[in-house]
Structure formats: C-alpha cells, structure tokens
Amino acid sequence: MTKPKQISRSGKKDGPRYHHGDLRAALVAEARQVVETAGPEGLSLRGVAKAAGVSQAAPYHHFKDKQDLLAAVAVDGFRAFGQEMARHAARAETDKDDPMTGFQGLGVGYVTFALKNPALFALMHGPTFQGDGEHPAVTQARQASAAPLIAAVGACLPNATEHEKMAACAAAWSLVHGMATLCQDGRLSWMLDLEDLDAAARSITRQLDITRAIGSPATAAKRP
Amino acid sequence: MTKPKQISRSGKKDGPRYHHGDLRAALVAEARQVVETAGPEGLSLRGVAKAAGVSQAAPYHHFKDKQDLLAAVAVDGFRAFGQEMARHAARAETDKDDPMTGFQGLGVGYVTFALKNPALFALMHGPTFQGDGEHPAVTQARQASAAPLIAAVGACLPNATEHEKMAACAAAWSLVHGMATLCQDGRLSWMLDLEDLDAAARSITRQLDITRAIGSPATAAKRP
DNA sequence: ATCAAATCCTGACACTGTTAAGATAACGTC
DNA sequence: GACGTTATCTTAACAGTGTCAGGATTTGAT
Numbered sequence: 001m002t003k004p005k006q007i008s009r010s011g012k013k014d015g016p017r018y019h020h021g022d023l024r025a026a027l028v029a030e031a032r033q034v035v036e037t038a039g040p041e042g043l044s045l046r047g048v049a050k051a052a053g054v055s056q057a058a059p060y061h062h063f064k065d066k067q068d069l070l071a072a073v074a075v076d077g078f079r080a081f082g083q084e085m086a087r088h089a090a091r092a093e094t095d096k097d098d099p100m101t102g103f104q105g106l107g108v109g110y111v112t113f114a115l116k117n118p119a120l121f122a123l124m125h126g127p128t129f130q131g132d133g134e135h136p137a138v139t140q141a142r143q144a145s146a147a148p149l150i151a152a153v154g155a156c157l158p159n160a161t162e163h164e165k166m167a168a169c170a171a172a173w174s175l176v177h178g179m180a181t182l183c184q185d186g187r188l189s190w191m192l193d194l195e196d197l198d199a200a201a202r203s204i205t206r207q208l209d210i211t212r213a214i215g216s217p218a219t220a221a222k223r224p
Numbered sequence: 225m226t227k228p229k230q231i232s233r234s235g236k237k238d239g240p241r242y243h244h245g246d247l248r249a250a251l252v253a254e255a256r257q258v259v260e261t262a263g264p265e266g267l268s269l270r271g272v273a274k275a276a277g278v279s280q281a282a283p284y285h286h287f288k289d290k291q292d293l294l295a296a297v298a299v300d301g302f303r304a305f306g307q308e309m310a311r312h313a314a315r316a317e318t319d320k321d322d323p324m325t326g327f328q329g330l331g332v333g334y335v336t337f338a339l340k341n342p343a344l345f346a347l348m349h350g351p352t353f354q355g356d357g358e359h360p361a362v363t364q365a366r367q368a369s370a371a372p373l374i375a376a377v378g379a380c381l382p383n384a385t386e387h388e389k390m391a392a393c394a395a396a397w398s399l400v401h402g403m404a405t406l407c408q409d410g411r412l413s414w415m416l417d418l419e420d421l422d423a424a425a426r427s428i429t430r431q432l433d434i435t436r437a438i439g440s441p442a443t444a445a446k447r448p
Numbered sequence: 449a450t451c452a453a454a455t456c457c458t459g460a461c462a463c464t465g466t467t468a469a470g471a472t473a474a475c476g477t478c
Numbered sequence: 479g480a481c482g483t484t485a486t487c488t489t490a491a492c493a494g495t496g497t498c499a500g501g502a503t504t505t506g507a508t
Contacts, residue, residue, distance in 0.1 A: 020486085023486080054487075057466080057488070058487055065465090066464095122350075122351045127265070130409060169415060170406075170424075171399065171403075174403035174406055175398050178398035178399055178401035181349070181401060191393060203391050203394075207437055208431060208432060209436075212430050213430075244456080247456090269496065278456075279457050281458085284496095284497075284498080289496090290495095
C-alpha cells in the first residue's frame with residue numbers, strides 16, 4: 001500500500017528484494033495504522049515486521065526498542081496534531097477579532113483531533129513515555145505542538161504578567177485536555193450532545209474565565 | 225504481608241496448604257501493589273500468582289482474564305477514589321457556605337488522588353477498559369465515584385435547568401480531570417508550582433465560571 | 449461415608465520481545 | 479573493473495507471557 005520500493009538501484013524486477021528501500025518509514029506507517037485500529041497494546045513488533053514483508057529482527061536495525069518505534073509514531077502524531085492546531089488557530093483568527101474566539105477554536109480542534117485519532121491520542125499522552133528523557137524527540141514534539149495554545153491564551157491577556165499567563169494557560173490546557181480525554185472515552189456523552197462537537201466544545205470553553213488568573217497569589221511558580 | 229491464611233479448617237500447621245483461603249483478595253492486593261509500582265504494563269499474571277505463593281493457573285479460577293483482575297483493581301481504585309472525594313466534599317462544606325468552595329475542594333482532592341496514586345489513576349482512566357460493557361462493575365464504580373462532583377456542581381447552580389447543570393458539570397469535570405492528568409505527567413510543572421498543590425489547584429479551579437453555562441444554546445443534549 | 453463442586457497444580461501451546469551469528473546488498477576507494 | 483567496509487536483512491534461539499486441558503486435592507452437603 002504505502003511501500004515505496006523503488007529506491008534500490010537494482011530495481012529490475014518487482015520480486016522480493018533483500019533490502020527494503022525505506023523500511024523505517026514503512027514500519028512507522030504500519031505501526032501507526034495498527035495503533036489506530038488495535039491500540040498501543042495490540043501492537044506487536046513481529047506483526048508489523050511481517051506486515052512490512054520483512055523478518056522479525058529487521059526492525060531492530062532501525063529502532064532500539066518496541067518503545068522506540070512507538071515513540072516515532074507518537075512524534076508523527078504530535079506533528080500532525082500541531083499542524084491541526086495551527087490550522088484551527090489561523091482559521092479562528094481570520095474570522096473575528098475577539099481573541100477568546102481563537103481559544104475556543106483551538107479547543108474545538110483539540111477535541112476533534114482526539115476523537116478522530118483516539119488510539120493515537122492515547123498513545124501520545126499515555127503512560128508509555130513517562131519517566132524519562134529517554135525519548136527527547138517525543139517531549140520536544142509535544143512542547144512544539146503546544147505552542148498555538150500558549151499563543152492563543154497569551155493573546156487573550158495582553159497586559160498580564162508572565163506568571164499570570166502561565167496560570168491562565170494551565171487552566172485552559174487543563175480544560176481542553178480533560179474535555180478531549182473524557183469525550184474520547186465517551187464519559188461526557190450523557191451530559192452533552194457530542195454529535196454537534198463544535199457546539200459542545202464551545203459550551204465548555206465558554207465557561208472558562210481566564211481573567212480570573214490575574215492577581216492570583218498562586219500564580220507565581222517560584223519566589224526569588 | 226496481607227495474606228489471611230487462617231480460614232481453612234485444617235489449620236494445624238503453618239506449612240504450605242493446598243487451598244489458599246482467600247486467594248482472590250490476595251491476588252487483587254498484590255496486583256494493586258504491582259500496578260502502583262511498575263504500572264499496569266509491568267504486571268504479569270504469573271508474577272502475582274508466584275507472589276501469592278500459588279501456581280500460574282490458579283488465578284483463572286477467580287478471574288476470567290488478566291483484564292478481569294485489572295478490572296477488580298480498578299474497581300478498588302474507584303471505591304477509594306470516591307471515598308476520598310466524599311471526604312474532601314464534606315470537609316469543604318463544613319468550612320464555609322459558599323458552594324464554590326466545595327467545588328474547589330473537590331478539585332484539590334481529585335488532583336491529590338491522581339498524584340498520590342499515579343499508576344492506579346492511569347489504570348482507572350486508561351485505555352484498558354474502553355470498548356465495552358465487558359466490565360460493568362468498572363463503569364458502575366466509575367459513575368458512583370463521580371457523584372460528589374455532580375452534587376457539588378449542582379449546589380452551585382440551584383436554579384438552573386437540568387441541561388444547564390449538565391453543561392456546567394461537563395466543564396467542571398473536564399477542568400479537574402485535565403488538571404489531574406497533566407499534573408500527573410508533569411506537564412504543568414513549568415507553569416505552576418506543584419509543591420503547593422492546594423494553591424495550584426485553587427488557582428486553576430478559580431478560573432471556571434460555571435454561571436456561563438446558563439442560557440447556552442448547546443446545553444440541550446437531546447431535543448424532544 | 450459418599451459424591452459433587454470448588455479449588456489448586458502440572459504440563460503444554462502459541463505468542464511475544466530481544467539478542468547472537470551469519471548472509472546479502474550497497475557504497476566508497478583503488 | 480576489483481576490493482573491503484558498512485548498513486541492512488535473515489535464521490535460530492532464549493526467556494517470558496497469557497491461556498487452556500486434564501488431573502489431583504480439599505471442602506461441603508447429603
């Protein structure tokens with residue numbers, strides 16, 4: 001399906017070649033597909049290797065671990081997620097001048113992505129990559145994907161302290177992330193009409209009053 | 225440690241007995257401990273069986289699956305979680321008369337529980353029990369544990385429609401759950417001072433303006 | 449005392465992640 | 479062109495996992 005096998009120079013026949021050509025990309029693509037259908041738990045290295053038409057030990061020449069492969073999938077996910085967020089942010093900005101609208105648009109994008117790619121979202125924020133700087137690429141991709149949200153919240157509070165912006169951002173992120181997580185597991189379905197996802201997300205994000213972050217004594221992360 | 229082996233009638237000696245006495249409880253306790261230290265992924269049925277001094281196939285007389293055992297652990301977790309939430313709710317109520325204080329107290333309890341039992345919390349809300357009525361005990365325990373939060377939110381909006389209460393509850397739950405999830409993964413640590421957890425949680429929950437749920441056109445889940 | 453049910457054990461199967469050792473292709477250098 | 483180096487892939491194997499079948503042992507009721 002998505003196997004670009006035409007890189008090898010000795011590409012005379014279409015028969016099985018010893019070298020795959022671009023195994024790494026094929027493995028990541030296959031793994032992502034498996035994760036999206038069967039979840040991170042249902043992924044087996046041997047399975048993706050066989051699906052890529054390759055032996056069981058071949059992946060170990062491109063990934064140190066099973067976790068390393070999953071990390072690559074997660075990085076891919078964060079990249080797609082960041083693009084989606086930026087797209088929603090840009091669309092909301094051109095619509096109106098109220099910065100709060102931009103934040104709401106981001107909330108919609110956040111939840112939409114989580115619902116469209118549930119297992120991928122679970123992998124990205126799941127307990128697979130927790131303890132460590134073992135996969136700095138993942139943490140870097142994660143932080144990069146958060147940039148649009150931070151910018152949108154900052155735009156709502158132009159005259160606030162940095163600490164106050166942080167507090168507002170924490171609340172906004174918490175609200176949106178919680179909504180996405182709960183929606184994904186279907187735990188808000190009996191409270192909201194998730195068929196109209198846009199309206200549901202706006203109903204929730206409208207209840208956030210970021211301006212209350214100003215003047216809070218707890219907004220200071222560290223006292224000098 | 226927690227093995228009540230004194231139930232068997234033929235308890236003359238303390239040597240290894242053929243019947244354990246209360247294997248099920250011992251397995252759940254052992255599994256919970258493993259989950260709290262090594263995470264749900266690091267749990268093996270054979271391991272807990274060996275730790276309980278019992279053969280590898282013995283657990284299958286008390287649990288249909290590995291997931292079944294994990295479900296029992298999750299039910300235990302939801303029970304403890306619900307008690308903790310009720311405790312925080314009661315303490316907040318006696319303090320002051322402002323119902324919003326009660327909600328904030330619940331938020332603190334929510335996050336505190338998640339941080340004190342990270343792996344258990346991850347198991348409870350993780351992707352292990354998603355698709356299904358396969359474990360109705362889990363969903364029931366989960367819904368029961370949510371009662372204090374629903375009550376607290378409802379107390380803040382005494383004159384609201386049922387639909388409006390639902391919308392407010394969805395937002396409140398999203399905020400608190402997202403805060404717990406993000407805190408647990410350490411992703412808010414660079415925005416807030418998590419050492420003073422109480423203050424951080426209040427700083428976030430204060431930014432929720434539940435009253436904006438009133439009159440929203442999206443609050444109606446289903447039109448008759 | 450007898451018999452069924454509950455509980456537990458041994459043994460096995462298929463599957464997993466992972467490593468070691470050898471085979472094959474591609475690439476730069478003469 | 480021939481040569482050696484390196485990256486890539488394969489086969490074979492090890493330890494560990496979840497799960498089941500069949501047999502042993504205990505409990506409890508009759």
